[in-house]
Amino acid sequence: MTRKGSRPAAGSEAIDPDVDLHVPAQRAEPQGRVLAAVAAGGAAGASARYGISLLWPAAPGAFPWATLWINTSGCALIGVLMVLISEGGRTAPHPLLRPFAGVGVLGGFTTFSTYALDFSRLLDAGEARSALAYAGLTVVAALGAVWAAASATRLAVRGRGPDRVVR
Amino acid sequence: MNWLLVVAGAVVGAPLRYLTDRAVQQRHDSVFPWGTFVVNAGACLVLGVLTGAALAGAASSWVVVLLGPGLCGALSTYSTFSYETLRLAERGWGFLAAANVAMSVLVGLGAVHLGSQVARQLFA
Numbered sequence: 001m002t003r004k005g006s007r008p009a010a011g012s013e014a015i016d017p018d019v020d021l022h023v024p025a026q027r028a029e030p031q032g033r034v035l036a037a038v039a040a041g042g043a044a045g046a047s048a049r050y051g052i053s054l055l056w057p058a059a060p061g062a063f064p065w066a067t068l069w070i071n072t073s074g075c076a077l078i079g080v081l082m083v084l085i086s087e088g089g090r091t092a093p094h095p096l097l098r099p100f101a102g103v104g105v106l107g108g109f110t111t112f113s114t115y116a117l118d119f120s121r122l123l124d125a126g127e128a129r130s131a132l133a134y135a136g137l138t139v140v141a142a143l144g145a146v147w148a149a150a151s152a153t154r155l156a157v158r159g160r161g162p163d164r165v166v167r
Numbered sequence: 168m169n170w171l172l173v174v175a176g177a178v179v180g181a182p183l184r185y186l187t188d189r190a191v192q193q194r195h196d197s198v199f200p201w202g203t204f205v206v207n208a209g210a211c212l213v214l215g216v217l218t219g220a221a222l223a224g225a226a227s228s229w230v231v232v233l234l235g236p237g238l239c240g241a242l243s244t245y246s247t248f249s250y251e252t253l254r255l256a257e258r259g260w261g262f263l264a265a266a267n268v269a270m271s272v273l274v275g276l277g278a279v280h281l282g283s284q285v286a287r288q289l290f291a
Contacts, residue, residue: 016192016247018202019188019202039181042182045177046173047174049236050169050173099185104181106247107246108177108181111241111243112207113207113213113214113242114239116278116279138245139272143268
């Protein structure tokens with residue numbers, strides 16, 4: 001829904017939050033600064049993930065709660081971030097916010113490969129039931145978190161003004 | 168020291184995800200997020216091979232930290248995967264959303280397992 005004189009926020013048509021070439025501004029984004037922002041954010045996100053995995057290690061055969069929590073919270077945060085960036089602001093967000101916080105920090109914090117390795121390790125430990133529960137629970141928790149966080153952020157953003165319905 | 172290795176891996180992994188995603192998207196015009204799918208599947212395969220090599224004693228512990236939680240951890244992503252699944256569903260492409268979840272999970276889990284089994288035998 002577009003009011004006269006206001007266009008949908010740049011990037012609201014995007015599917016892929018890392019980079020979506022259907023969005024002209026992202027197709028043309030300056031590669032040097034963007035890559036530096038992604039690298040810096042990735043270092044921060046991966047450090048946080050590594051720190052949590054050291055503080056909250058899973059014993060062999062035990063349920064990998066740390067990875068589950070990392071992925072679920074990262075998915076909730078990307079829901080908040082992307083709604084704020086693509087639907088929220090009266091002023092355009094800084095062009096490096098998505099590369100730094102979304103692609104870098106949250107992309108570096110969450111991990112698909114560790115999730116898959118956790119599953120494989122549970123299988124190797126003879127914990128097939130645990131492995132399947134972990135695989136399914138992570139998907140449900142991650143998708144539930146991104147949906148709930150995006151919905152809540154939309155409600156909050158819409159409460160601030162009448163013109164915030166952008167799909 | 169290990170923390171520096173994780174950072175070194177992530178500084179390469181996160182931009183590599185962004186660049187691979189762009190490169191894959193330049194080769195097709197569908198709304199299906201093939202870029203993220205390729206990146207996650209690739210990171211899972213590399214992590215599987217790395218784990219298998221480590222179990223066979225062919226990868227030292229610093230390489231495992233650099234490439235495991237560092238490179239593969241930052242190369243792969245759950246947040247991007249879940250957000251694009253949500254966007255596909257919101258835009259009315261429920262089938263693509265479901266296909267993205269099923270394919271990413273099955274291929275990712277399979278790639279780690281396959282990579283580690285093959286590497287364990289190759290490097291034994």
